Amino acid sequence: MTLLELTDVTAFYGPVQVLDGVSLSVPEAGAVGILGANGAGKTTTLRAISGAIRAGGSIRFDGRDIRGMRPDQVAGIGIAHVPEGRGTLGDLTVRENLRVGAYTRKDRKGIAADIDYCLELFPQLEERIRSNASALSGGEQQMLAVARAFMARPRLLLLDEASLGLAPSTAKNVYASIQRLRVESGISMLVVEQNANLAFTLVDSATVLETGRSVLTGPTAELKGMDAIRRAYLGG
Ligand SMILES: Nc1ncnc2c1ncn2[C@@H]1O[C@H](COP(=O)(O)OP(=O)(O)OP(=O)(O)O)[C@@H](O)[C@H]1O
Numbered sequence: 001m002t003l004l005e006l007t008d009v010t011a012f013y014g015p016v017q018v019l020d021g022v023s024l025s026v027p028e029a030g031a032v033g034i035l036g037a038n039g040a041g042k043t044t045t046l047r048a049i050s051g052a053i054r055a056g057g058s059i060r061f062d063g064r065d066i067r068g069m070r071p072d073q074v075a076g077i078g079i080a081h082v083p084e085g086r087g088t089l090g091d092l093t094v095r096e097n098l099r100v101g102a103y104t105r106k107d108r109k110g111i112a113a114d115i116d117y118c119l120e121l122f123p124q125l126e127e128r129i130r131s132n133a134s135a136l137s138g139g140e141q142q143m144l145a146v147a148r149a150f151m152a153r154p155r156l157l158l159l160d161e162a163s164l165g166l167a168p169s170t171a172k173n174v175y176a177s178i179q180r181l182r183v184e185s186g187i188s189m190l191v192v193e194q195n196a197n198l199a200f201t202l203v204d205s206a207t208v209l210e211t212g213r214s215v216l217t218g219p220t221a222e223l224k225g226m227d228a229i230r231r232a233y234l235g236g
């Protein structure tokens, strides 16, 4: 079943059109990538979904039109956004950040179990549980941002450049944990990533954006085999 479906989505910043026909779909329990050069509109696409900017076209989640909803409403129906630049609360500790992620939940036992699960998934966070988020390394902050989003128990996770600024080995670790989270939780994911090699370790299919428009969509295995994709995104 399709969980999220974008059809001909458009968006503007002031008078400037930056999305001009983005179409993609994320199946239930699936993970889909968005590839594209700097400025192609990847972040804007996620912001259109999460209600941070107004969009045209159609955005449907679980069969329902969500275009025009406010960010808190979009979060409330089960879409969690891990923005570019991470979005953790620097003045709060790791544990407090995880609790804030669960603020709409009432199941205290479930929240405690999910915090334990996050710390097992990202053992570095357990060592830093009482540290302020602002004192964490870039990799640790990225782990916390993902864990915090998971604490809301979303049905769909929007991930924006989770590897940005991380050493290659750290980025690989973060992606391996996200992959484990995906398998164990069944959460669907829409994954923006400049590093296509990393994205392809996580996603089943991907859409390529060029200047605000979807130009190509296919299963990961097929995209990996295409010369144009290899040259543009895979370093050869
Ligand atoms: N707040 C803003 N105001 C005006 N223009 C913006 C704003 N944010 C982004 N843009 C422009 O919109 C276009 C799409 O930007 P977007 O951030 O979606 O690209 P991106 O694909 O995420 O790029 P990157 O890989 O660099 O993160 C770019 O031309 C960018 O300069």
Ligand SMILES: [Mg+2]
Residues within 6 Å of the ligand: 042, 043, 044, 084
């Ligand atoms: Mg971006």
